[in-house]
Amino acid sequence: MAVHRSPGARARRHATPRPAVGATRAGAAAALGAVTTGAFTALIPAVDAPVPVAAEDVSTPSVATTLASVSIPIKIDEDGHHTSKGAFVPVRSVADGAADTPGEAQLAQLDKAAGIATRIAEMAAKQQAEQAERAKVDALIAKGGLDGWIAEALRVMDLPQSLAPAVKKIIMKESTGNPNAINRWDANAQRGTPSQGLMQTIPSTFRKFVHPSLADKSITHPVANITAGVRYMIATYGLRTLEQGGRRSAAGHYVGY
Known part of the structure; x- marks a missing residue:
């Protein structure tokens, strides 16, 4: 079924400032809908979506986390539709409100790895000291007296x-x-x-x-x-x-x- 819009609605729509060609990722994500399924996140045009807002106006966690999925520049035509060609890169889904920093598990793994490296270095130093001591004793024994x-x-x-x-x-x-x-x-x-x-x-x-x-x-x-x-x-x-x-x-x- 065709959708009819009143002249006033169209006027209001075109009265909104248009984004420049190559709009920011944040603006594109706000103009298009974010669809997350499993481990993939893609962007699709939203019905009657408002003209993209500026990046500084994006504040909700769901929009902010969606931005991480975009890997190509997005262009918007005069009617507010994206015209970019290419594919969206699959990314790991990030839950709303999740911190964009290493989790406790990753930090624990890093600490464990650092601890192992330290122990290996200590063992190597100990072995070198023991070898030096053995060499010294060997020299004394060989000399006699x-x-x-x-x-x-x-x-x-x-x-x-x-x-x-x-x-x-x-x-x-x-x-x-x-x-x-x-x-x-x-x-x-x-x-x-x-x-x-x-x-x-x-x-x-x-x-x-x-x-x-x-x-x-x-x-x-x-x-x-x-x-x-x-x-x-x-x-x-x-x-x-x-x-x-x-x-x-x-x-x-x-x-x-």
Whole structure:
């Protein structure tokens, strides 16, 4: 059925300012109807739709969210109909009033990803530090000498290398760093069991406390002797005494163990 309009209505219609060619997306969305179905949003001409309003006049959430679906410039003819050619790009439907910012789920995912990246970086840094420490110990062991023997003994016992200075203090007090040192004058020597080696252990103590992996070594073997002396000291006096560099008298003087 034809629709007749009164001359006055037509006059009022054409009295409204016309939009320029290539009208703004906001104006086109207001002039055309927004139809949302599922995941697609398209624009269709509305019956007796008013002439598009300026972008600054658009304020309702439904119109504002519709603007995100337009991907081509829209042209309006003198009768208020769109004449643009092309296709509207499908977009995700946005509910009225929804914030145009990342949701809590997206932000949570970003935080999680950042946390994982931080942990990976920390693990990498830790691995690099451990590799550097191993390289340092390897170099000491390869060089040999007292520092190398101590480093190897601590590694065999799976003790931290930070104990090396304390162990060295004890060794220097007991044998001055001589792996073949034998005490021939103390009470043990008088009983026929002289203290021997870097940490001056007697044979029975050496056999009981030497690390199992070195049980076939002699009492004067540098690394084996250190493991026996350190393990005996920890078992008898505790790790704290070892960390302090051996036993001390009330006056602070070293006391043999």
